[in-house]
Amino acid sequence: MSFLEYNVKSTPTGWRKALHLNWALVLLLTAVASVGFLMLYSVAGGSMSPWAEPQMQRFGLGLVAMFVIAMVPVWFWRNMSGVAFGLSILLLLYVEFFGSVGMGAQRWIDLGFMRLQPSELTKITLVMILAAYYDWLDLDKVSRPLYVAIPVLLILVPTYLTLRQPDLGTALLLLMGGGAVMFIAGVHWAYFAAVIGAGVGAVSAVFASRGTSWQLLQDYQYRRIDTFLDPTSDPLGAGYHITQSQIALGSGGWTGRGFMQGTQSRLNFLPEKHTDFIFTTLAEEFGFVGAASLLVLYILILAFCIVTAVTARDRFSSLLVMGIAVAFFLYFAINMAMVMGLAPVVGVPLPLVSYGGSAMLVLMAAFGLVQSAHVHRPR
Amino acid sequence: MKRTQGEIEQSSRGIGRRSLVLGGLFVATGGVLAARMRYLQVERADDFRLLAEENRINIRLLPPARGLIFDRSGVLLAGNEQNYRITVVREDAGDVDAVLAELGRIVNLDLVALERAREEINRRPPFVPVTVADRLSWEELSSVAVNAPALPGVNPEVGLSRVYPMGADFAHVVGYVGPVSDYYLEQTGDTDPVLQIPDFQVGRYNVEARMEQTLRGSAGSRRVEVNAGGRVMRELDRDPAEPGSDVQLTIDAGLQNYVEARLTGESAGAVVMECDTGEVLAMASAPTFDPNLFVRGISTTQWRGLNEDPYRPLANKATQGLYPPGSTYKMIVALAALEAGVITPDETISCGGFVEVGNRRFHCWRRGGHGRMDMVQSLAESCDVYYYELAQRVGIEAISAMAVRLGCGVRHDLPLSGIAEGLAPTMEWKRVNRGADWVVGDTLNASIGQGYVLSSPLHLAVMTARIATGRAIAPTLVRSIDGLPEAATPAPDLGIDPAHLAVVHRGMWAVNNDRRGTAFGSRVMEDAYAFSGKTGTSQVRNITAAEREAGVIRNEDLPWERRDHALYVGYAPVEAPRYAVSVVVEHGGGGSAVAAPIARDILLRAQVGDVPPPELYPVGQRREIEEMHRRLPILPEPPQPTGREARRPGRDGRDRA
Incomplete structure (x- = not known):
């Protein structure tokens, strides 16, 4: 059974679909990506290579993918979600055994023109399979333990595989993104309360036991956690980057030091200035105005997604769009919190801005799904 | 199948509600992020802008003060x-050449060093301070500090630099430190952040390197806040460096100085050990060199x-030099034969000058030839034929097994850069390494410490200590670390x-104290200071039958590098031995003429605790001995223990002046 069997005749067909795309969303995405091009041009010292040009090509490719995906009826994507999810699990298993290990142990498959990270793909296919699952499930069964266990398993399998890579950032995103879809689908509050309670309990037990006779971890493990949570306690290691990152951010002031006027030469020590720490450069060169504008663009993208989700009257489309929105939100919120010293440093890029092929294409494909839901919404 | 209208309504209400909750969360998070942005970029913008102007928050590594090294009584x-130096930071200096020219007007700069510094400034990252002038006087440093406004990027600094107060005497024990080279990093795989500190020095040789x-x-660090002019406004926090541990060696500095002095002019190695404990009291290799040269940067000419x-002043002959031990090996053969029961001490063997095998x-x-010899006489007169006979009776395997028990042909582990293993050859060893079968001639050669047998002065000292005590004495060089023994x-x-040992001891006593002993000339006149020992002379060339016919060429007539090695091992006092000594003089000539007098002087110096008085020497030698002691570079007074604190300027190695 499905909620997706509404009157097909009322949806646009053929090329007329293009008129029904959410063009405002396309505009917003292009704006955010352009911020990325600008910053990549700047951190390369005013040069299109090595980052800005390939990033533009990938965005172009992403736009094409988005349009193609948007043209295909959303029910086709629902029917494909099982296949897509299965495929991404297979790819995860494949890289587990045959994949190339690159920087920071992320594993990828070389496709020639780009490196595909199956873990990136999984973020979207997990949302798809969960949305399809709740589309199929009767409403009164949503909170029954057995029917809660199935999606939990669907989340944990790819989470475990990414954790093994090891890629803590992506694993966390999968866990939180999947949990968010279950939440929107209406799983009872008590489950979330129990999971969060258990998590808080476990963490506080670990910390409370420190220094007592029943200490749960070794001393050196605690010290590692300390460094992870508070990088400034390791001033020669991770803390150095965070301190410098905050200084660069702060020195931007209201309006920034001007395009290409940031002291990146001094920021050479930031190892990921074109990927995870690119927000630092934006904030330094365009100040609070620039940084807050990017934040507003992101929030607007989220708002368009929520509107699409609420107006789509079938469960698959709503859950899919909300799931994608949550994944997008987690991306930029964690990244910004990280560079501003509010969260520990985990490898999460700034969506559509950080340099990177897999993340860019997968995100554009995801927005293709959002557009498809928007085009094929009932009216 | 289609859902009912009711279900659709219910679903979309549920999703709407929960989406609203999440939307609220999005907005709240966005608010937090914006607030943080505002805090960093608006409220604290001025602070951060200031910090951003110069090098802002600086994390400076504080080098640890290197542990001190003392002798057994606390002599440093x-x-x-303290070392005053000037560093230049490229990115602060701007026009490096102009700044260096200006600097040259204020202090004298060594042109060669300056050129090297200029290259390094351009090679290293722009923010790394590079030393341009080293070991300046306080006046020079002050004048640079006064002229600071005209010298952007120039920093006067106070650092610590290694110094070896005893100089050349300890080059072959303590070793030296040197700069961290790329080669060093590659070799050791050491990633200690300390190594990144400019001009940090690491041990390169002997104890300095091995310990x-x-x-x-370990390095400390401090975070400092600086203003737009680069001036340190305040220190945010400081994690002091952990100084290295102090090491106390077993060496007696006074004795070491005497031994090095006594070897002056020779190419020689000598080791003095305490018989009971194995503590090495002196370990000398001559000629030696001044380790301070290496700390300051040795010039090409000096190096060449x-x-x-x-x-070979750079080689540590005491532990690295391997020599055929010659007749000093005979105690091993005697003990092996006695243990195997192939001879009694009283049995005599007739020496006709040669044997045919x-x-x-x-x-x-x-x-x-020596005529009839018993064991004590054979040692006293060092009869080779006696040992040719013994060796044939007992065989090479028993001899080499005894050698290993007495500490020859094994590696003694001391914290020094080069320690040779030596060789106590076996039949198996020759098969594997020479690809030939052992022949009886090899055994005969080995019995008088020639042929394949190789030992270092360290081996010979250990052997002597073991023979003197009958116990498996192992050499040690470190007495305590940070006061912990x-x-x-x-x-x-x-x-x-x-x-068996008593027989050998009698033989060794007779070497010095019997009128016919090979080292009777090196006897001591006071019984309390008398000593026992064994001479050795090892050939470094083959004597052909033709030459033997014509008369063996005297050592004095040979070029230096073809003369025999002179060796001596001994211990004192005769009863209750306390000191064991070994002396090897490369190409010195004869053991009795060259090595034994050196060993006697060293043993006397060890027992007396000062330059030995002439009364202890045979009357005919006293003038000459006094003359020699005046001539040698012996310290006028034995070195005195130093206070520890006086030598430690501060906990941290360096600070900005």
Whole structure:
């Protein structure tokens, strides 16, 4: 059974679909990506290579993918979600055994023109399979333990595989993104309360036991956690980057030091200035105005997604769009919190801005799904 | 199948509600992020802007003060001294050439060093300080500090630099430190952040190198806030450096100085050990060199001079030099034979000047032969034929097994850069390494410490200590670390029959104290200071039958590098031995003429605790001995223990002046 069997005749067909795309969303995405091009041009010292040009090509490719995906009826994507999810699990298993290990142990498959990270793909296919699952499930069964266990398993399998890579950032995103879809689908509050309670309990037990006779971890493990949570306690290691990152951010002031006027030469020590720490450069060169504008663009993208989700009257489309929105939100919120010293440093890029092929294409494909839901919404 | 309208309504209400909750969360998070942005970029913008202007928050590594090295009584062997220097930071300096020219007007700059510094400034990252002038006087440093406004990027600094107050005497024990080279990093795989500090020095040779981790300590750090002019406004926090541990050696600085002085002019190695404990009291290698040269940066000319000297001052002959031990090996053969029961001490063997084995003649050093010899006489007069006979009876395997028990042909582990293993050859060894079968001639050669047998002065000192005590004495060089004594285990008994040892002891006594002994000339006139020992002379060339016919060429007539090595091992006092000594003089000539007098002087110096008085020497030698003691570079007074604190300028190695 499905909620997706509404009157097909009322949806646009053929090329007329293009008129029904959410063009405002396309505009917003292009704006955010352009911020990325600008910053990549700047951190390369005013040069299109090595980052800005390939990033533009990938965005172009992403736009094409988005349009193609948007043209295909959303029910086709629902029917494909099982296949897509299965495929991404297979790819995860494949890289587990045959994949190339690159920087920071992320594993990828070389496709020639780009490196595909199956873990990136999984973020979207997990949302798809969960949305399809709740589309199929009767409403009164949503909170029954057995029917809660199935999606939990669907989340944990790819989470475990990414954790093994090891890629803590992506694993966390999968866990939180999947949990968010279950939440929107209406799983009872008590489950979330129990999971969060258990998590808080476990963490506080670990910390409370420190220094007592029943200490749960070794001393050196605690010290590692300390460094992870508070990088400034390791001033020669991770803390150095965070301190410098905050200084660069702060020195931007209201309006920034001007395009290409940031002291990146001094920021050479930031190892990921074109990927995870690119927000630092934006904030330094365009100040609070620039940084807050990017934040507003992101929030607007989220708002368009929520509107699409609420107006789509079938469960698959709503859950899919909300799931994608949550994944997008987690991306930029964690990244910004990280560079501003509010969260520990985990490898999460700034969506559509950080340099990177897999993340860019997968995100554009995801927005293709959002557009498809928007085009094929009932009216 | 289609859902009912009711279900659709219910679903979309649920999703709407929960989406609203999440939307609220999005907005709240966005608010937090914006607030943080505002805090960093608006409220604290001025602070951060200021910090951003110059090098902002600086994390500076504080080098640890290197651990000190003392002798057994607390005499400082390696210390740290204040070193005033000037560094330049490229990105602060702007026009480096102009700044250096300006600097040259204020202080005298060494042109060669300056050119090297200029290259380094351009090679290193722009923010790394590079030393342009080193070891300046306080006045020079002050004048640079006064002219600071005209010298952007120039920083006067106070650092610590290694200094070896005893200089050349300890080059072959303490070693030296040197700069961290790329080669060093590659070799050791050391990633300690300390190594990134400019001009940080690491141990490169001997104790300094082998005990690097003990001596180094760990880096501290301080975070400082600086203003737009680069001036340190305040220190945010400081994690002081952990100084390295102090190491106390077993060496007696006064004795070491005497031994090095006594070897002056020779190419020689000598080791003095305490018989009971194995503590090395002196370990000398001559000629030596001043380790301070290496700390300050040795010039090419000086380096070439050291490297090309035929006496090889850079080699540690005491532990690295391997020599055929010659007749000093005879105690091993005697003990092996006694233990195997193939001879009694009283049995005599007749020496006719040579023996024939196979088709070869093996000569005794005395052409006319010694006549009938028992074991004590054979040691006293060093009869070769006696040992040729013993060796044939007992065989090479028993000899080499005894050699290993007495500490020859094994590697003794001391914290020094080069320690040779030596060789106590076996039949198996020759098969594997020479691809030939052992022949009886090899055994005969080995019995008088020639042929394949190789030992270092360290081996010979250990052997002597073991013979003197009958216990498996192992050499040690480190007495305590940070005042904590190194664990010492009493040496186990070697299991050699005391009666056998007593025979050998009598023989060694006779070497110096019997009128016919080979080292009678090096006797001591006071019984309390008398000593026992054994001479050795080892050939470095083959004497052909033709030459033997014509008369063996005297050592004095040979070029230096073809003369015999002179060796001596001995211990004192005769009863209750306390000191064991070994002396090897490369190409010195004869053991009795060259090595034995040196060993006697060293043993006397060890027992008396000062330059030995002439009364202890035979009357005829006193003038000459006094003359020699005046001539040698012996310290006028034995070095005195130093206060520890006086040598430690501060906990941290360096600070900005």
